[in-house]
Amino acid sequence: MKTTASLALVIALAIGLSSTAxxxxxxxxxxxxxxANEYSRTAEWMGNEINKRAAGKHTVTMLWGGTVAKVGEMPTAVENRVIDMGPLVTPYFPDQFPINNAIPFFWPQPKTQAQLGALMLKWHDKYPAFADELAKFKLKLVSVRPLPSYGLICNKPVRSMADFKGLRIRSYxxxxPAMLEAIGAVPVSMxxxxxxxxLxxxxxxxxxxxxxxxxxxxxxxxAKYYIDVPMGASWGHIFVMNLDRYNALPPDLKKIIDDMKQDYLAEFLSTYEKSIKDTLAxxxxxxKVEVIKIPEAEFTKATLENPKVQAVRDSWIKRATAAGMPEADxxxxxxDITQ
Incomplete structure (x- = not known):
């Protein structure tokens, strides 16, 4: 009887320790x-949602404002386990992540924010090269944050294509940069x-x-002038997690993380749609801000007919295949991007 009770206690302790581990x-x-904005607010939603779905068993601690890593340090911070998860702004790293930078090579382009999000998730499911490129740096995609259609916020009015000449415009x-040069502006990397x-x-x-x-x-x-130009939506951020950390997670938390792929994107898109409408209203x-619309045909002609812009668009396939992606893919x- 004593032995049975002792055995039961050992089993109970083992189960408890296993649960804690x-x-x-x-x-x-x-x-x-x-x-600060839709990016940080929806990131906070994701952290809270993971905590909620884990029901207290697992937790995510959110560290804000560059306290552990600045924007240019994010991929290295996740790779080296300084943090487990974070946002990767792919256009800031075109040489490190050429495959995952597909969309930023095609500005301007006609796809919407939602269409780009769906495309990137489809590509990660369909073409192994996307995930393989991240894996080289011990990164795994969690979800995506496509940029909505962009314009330009300026501290002086721009009322015609001619007014762009010589303007210093933030670039990355x-x-x-090629698109800005095509309209006569001076790109400033920042x-x-x-x-x-x-500004x-x-x-x-x-x-x-x-x-x-x-x-x-x-x-x-x-800056009080918002210049409405048809740059189109673009690819901006992806959430990444350390690949080794993900692989070591228990199945229940893996599923919660995996579900964020679609669930976070849906939250991000709905949040952004409302925010754009509210801001413009x-x-x-x-x-407070004057919206100035530049004729779409004039902007498109100046950019898409520019040889430098076309050269950038043509260069992505070479970069992607050099990084290991099959040319057909x-x-x-x-x-997918241009049709």
Whole structure:
């Protein structure tokens, strides 16, 4: 009887220890301040949602404002397990992630924000090269955040294509500088976190962004003209997790993370749609920002007929195949983007 009771106690302790060992504490790091914009607010939603679905067994701690990694340090921070998860702004790393930078080589382009999100998830499911490229740096895709259609927030009015000539406009990646040069502007390489100071002190005349983003970064405090140009949506951020960390997770938490692929994207898109409508309505009501529309045909002609812009678009297949993607897959990706 005593032996049976002792055995039961040992089994109970073993089960308890096993349960404790399976409890995971994940660290999510973000270069943005908490609640600053749709990106950080929906990232917080994801962290809260993981905690909710895990019902207290597993938790995600959210670390904000670049306290553990700045925007340019994110892939390295996740790779080296400084944090377990974080946002990767792919256009800032065109040479490190050429395959996952497919869409930023095609500005301007006609796809919507939702269409781009669906495409990127489809590509990750269909073409192994996308995941393989991330895996080289011990990264795994969790979900995606496609940029909505961008315009330009400027500290001076731009009322015609001629007014772009000589303007200093924030830039990054490869396609955006070529597009800006095509309209006569001067691209200035800079991360979005530095945009406010640069716009306020005249280092920049304009910065690309969607309406909510310009408000979130407080650019509209120092720049009062939003130039509506048909740049189209683009690829911006993907959530990544350390691959080794993911592989070591218990099955229940893996499923929660896997479900974020579609669930987070849906939350992000719905949040952004509402925010764009609210921001434009607010601008119209209070007159804080003047929206100036540039004729679509003029902008498209100046950009898509430019040899440098076309050269950038043509270069992605070469970059992708050099990085290990089969040429047939790369050509299908381009067709998906441009059709």
């Amino acid at each position: 399976q409890a995971e504490r994940l660290r999510y790091g973000d270069y943005m301040p908490q609640g 990646g490869i396609a955006l 991360a979005d976190v530095d945009g406010y100071e640069a 306020s002190n005249g280092i920049l005349d304009c910065s690309p962004g969607d309406p909510p983003l310009t408000v979130g970064w407080k650019w509209t405090d120092v 607010d601008w119209k009501a209070n007159g 790369a050509r299908q990706v381009v067709e």
